[in-house]
Amino acid sequence: MSTHLASQLKSELFSRYSLVPSEQWLSDFLSGSRNPSHPLPSLTSTAHFRLLSTDFTTALSRRQGQLFPSTISDVHTKELVLQTDIPVQVLDIQDTSTSKWAQIEAIERVERGEEIRGREVIRNVPGVNDDDNGNGGEQARDSSSRPSAASSSNVPSDSKKGSTGPHKLLLQDAAGSKAWAFEMSRVERITIVNSNPPMPGAAAAQVPAEGIQIGCKLVLKKGTKVRRGLIMMTPASTTIMGGRVEIWDKKWRDGRKARLKQELERENAN
Template sequence: MSALSTQLTTALQTRYSLTPAPAYLTTFLSSTRQPLPPLPALTSTLHFRILASDITTSLLASPSTTLPPGTSSTSTKEFRLTHAVPCQVLDIRDLGSSKWSQVEAIERVERGEEVRGREVIRTVPGLNDDGEHDGSTTGTATNGHAPTIGTRGLPTPAATAASSTAPANSAATPKRSQGPHQLLLADAAGTQIRAFEHTHPFPRLFITNDPTNNNEGISIGAKILLQPNTLVRRGMVMLDPQTVKILGGKIESWDRAWRRGRKEGLIRGVTGTNPPVRAGS
């Protein structure tokens, strides 16, 4: 290993508790443009690349960086990890909401709707202040009526009347899962284990239903660091902010496929059958 590779490995271990695989590090250095940037910038770039990669190829899989043998066994009542273990998210489930309510939340986003108290706020493209199409502006309709915001950014008369009759507690429904959540994790060796949101709410641990905020919450392929003293109970990791750190990241192809199939998976969980194929899909 070259001196630069050793420096990068040490820097990554010190700052992020991540140990890159030698082959991945060699490929990274050979593909980086010359002249190489300073070590701090190079370390940050390597860290970013690893967060977007499959850690079974980008991180070193050794006894000191992976889950101990038998970690996922349900016969062991509980124990605590003695070393840091980086993992990536393969699946996430919201245990705090019914499957059908999650399907309805996904479909509201697909229709461009938002629930606000007893009202359904629907985004209607190309409406002006008179409720007519202007070919460019995107307005917001309340229960299918006039848009809430006009072309000049001011509330329309219909919106003012609607808001005056809305209930006092008509705050917008959060576009995120409620939790607690259960995750499926995998370490650098590919060993899988379930994890439970033991401390709820866990910061950043939620699924966003808002397509405009893809960087919020947690995504498939995100990296999570199980630090020393992390509790494992009956083969399940207990997620606690004191011992578990969300490093972030996402594997785009994995996350896209998971979100595309999430609604169908929830429907199968409710009905036990595959959802009907809609025309044009």
């Protein structure tokens, strides 16, 4: 591996994305690159793309300045301000604006192949009225079968659209430290959608229509405020880079309904 090239690539990743890969990750990346002689901008974009689908705790250098302060989760600390940009990854996301039961119902509608449009329940019925072009299925409309779900003020008008939040996110830095963040005002691209995630191999460098995913990478900008152990997320303080860790995202999606039910049972018991 060219020491000069590695140094240049590290500098570019930091200046463009606030990311500093570990020496081991950088060495593996350049060694496995088909053509490390590509122009630096192209090589930087490829490295960035790879980092977005990689666990930051193994891929990034644990630079002290780019890690959470030791008191970030201390509820006794009235307020602190992040002194540098800190790259993090999403481990969990919660919709705080919608009841857990409404979220469970939304997940189950998708499982049944339904979606809500206004007061109508749209069912995708496979194999009905197939045409010669192979368009298998039709949409069956039912405006009365589930009026309570469709008319709920907390349920989006289309169940395949994302939650509007505010959201609460569990974030992790390169050293593995975790902290909760709250969406103080709407941050574009942060949403939960109950449809299936993209197929494996889909472009990880973008946050797709399916909403933010587990393992998605963010940068908390210098000046971000933390109050009583909770990071205050705003559009001005947050850069969403995208990406996901596929195995984490699948596990989170597969278990989300069960977790919501458990939380609902605990709340009812209390």
